[in-house]
Structure formats: structure tokens, C-alpha cells
Amino acid sequence: MGQEIIAVVGAGNTGASWAGLFAAYGHEVRRFDVREGAAAAALTRAAAAARFLAARGLAEPGPAEAGIARLSAPPTLAAAVAGTALVQECVPDRVDLKRAVFADVSRAAPDETLIATSSSGLSITAIQQDARLPGRTLAAHPYNPPHLVPLVELAPGELTDPAALERARDLYARVGKEPVVVNGDVPGYIANRMSAALWREAIELVRSGVATVEDVDKAVRYGPGLRWAVMGPHLIYHLGGGPSGIRGHVSHLTATKEGMLRDLATWTTFPPDTADLLADGLEAETGGKSLAQLEAERDEALAAVVLALRGRRRQENGDGKENVV
């Protein structure tokens, strides 16, 4: 892949992880933040993320070292976005702020630069309104942490040019991402909507005393979560319906599934005891480990799973079989 210049605007957690990913693939990454010195201070975290990917076999060491060496924090937004192929916006999740940042970035960046928001679910149509050439703007929502979780949800706004969406799909795929397209301005895009539905039920199972926090987590981790890392929910159920696949699954299990659906939680505001209940359960589950320890354990496990799935994918492609991973 040709090396590109990519600017990451906003030097918080998401920005550091994105910057690390782009650098790991050898791109020249420039970071910018309105807080004095924040972008420069955050270069260390981006370099650590890139090194982690190379050390775990998820990026080539040569390009990663080249990318790390070129990480920089120019003093102005104009200097950061000059000559860029992509600007990945990672500022706090407020429409007015993101709309203003898109306007500023679009005025300073070359005409062909793609401008993508990392927003966790704000309307891209609202964010792109004041941008110069809004056709090259879109949402590219990562899953935390972006340098390790392959999913990126691409959401075009009403003003997004279809060609820009295709360019974005290609660019993200080249840094190991698995892009999906979100059609329509829906809160939470695809993955967070499903996560919210599952989490509500997970909370309810704890609140009603059916299971502990630890057992709910375990049930997902060693059951559906493991299968979902390999195939999505539709494909998994296709394999659980006998010889007629998903048709068999829907027709044979209608009564059972509908019985469950009628019993599921439907609340739309968090019950007042939620945080305390979960905090108590998590204390028991984690045995006093710090957040930093848990984060490191998560990242090691994620790296191992992603590496295994990549190996599997190569095997599938080598065999000429359809790739399902």
C-alpha cells in the first residue's frame, strides 16, 4: 500500500488508538488537539499501540517502526491536515463541536481529503452541514480499542458522495479493518444497538436475581460470544436449524423464541440501582484487579483472537473456500 498522510484530530483515548493503528501500517500520522501540549504528550500512547501490534504479529515490524518514527504533533490544525488522505476526527461527542471541527478541517484540508468522525452515534448529516465539500465527509465509528478490534462502521450522511464511501472502505480495509456500511441515520449505528439490547437483558438478569454479574459475563464469553467471534448471529442460527437452515430455525423455534421475547426487559431508562448492583458484582468478578490490569488482559486476549482469526482466514482463502470470518 502506498503510504499516506493521516491526521488524527483529538488526542484522547480513541485518537491514540487510531493513531497507533495507522502508524503500525507505516502511514505518516499527525496528531492535533486544542489543549496545549496534549497531542505531543499523546504520541507515546500511539507509539505503544503500534509497537504492541507489531510485537503480537498483527503488523509488520518494518513499516510499524517507520510509522512510529514519523508520528508528529504539528502546532496548528492547518499544518496537521496539509496533504492528508484522511482526517480522523476524535473530539468529544457533541454535535455542535464536531460540526465546527468539520468546518475548520474541511477549509484547511485539500479537496480530496476524506474527513471521518469517530462519533459513537451522532448524526453525520448534522455534523457535515457546515463542511466545505461535504461530499467527502462521513462517519467511521470504531469499536474500542480501534487498533485491536477490526470493526469500523461507515455511515454516509445525506451529503456524502458514494465515491467517498468507497474510498473510505478501501482505506480502512488496508489497515486491517472490517468495514460495514450503515444505511440511514440511526442512533448507535449497528453494533452498539445490538450491544445495548443485550446489555439491557444482562442487567435485568442480575436485577431479578436469575444470575450473578460474573455468571452473566461467563455465559456470554464461553457461549454466544465465542460463536459470534467466528460467525454472526444470523449465520450461527442458519447452522442451528437442521437441513433447511435458517428457515428450519425460524419455523421450528418460533414458539420458544417468541415466549422468550415476551419475557425480555423493555425499560428505556436505567433502573436507579443499576450502577451499584453492577459495581458490586464486578468487584467479586475481578478480585480487586485494577482497570489498567484488566485493560492489559483484554488487549492480550483480543490480540490472540484477532491473530487466530486472521490465520483462519488465510487458510480459508488458500483453500479457495468462502471466507466467513
Ligand SMILES: NC(=O)c1ccc[n+]([C@@H]2O[C@H](COP(=O)([O-])OP(=O)(O)OC[C@H]3O[C@@H](n4cnc5c(N)ncnc54)[C@H](O)[C@@H]3O)[C@@H](O)[C@H]2O)c1
Ligand atoms: N471511548 C470509546 O470507547 C469510544 C469508542 C468509539 C468511538 N468513540 C468516539 O471517539 C470520540 C472521542 O472520544 P474519546 O473517548 O477519545 O474522548 P476524549 O475525551 O478522551 O478525547 C477528546 C480529545 O479531544 C480534544 N478536543 C476537544 N475539542 C477539540 C477541538 N476543537 N480540536 C481538537 N481537539 C479537541 C480534547 O482536548 C481531548 O483530548 C467521540 O466521538 C467518541 O464517541 C469513543
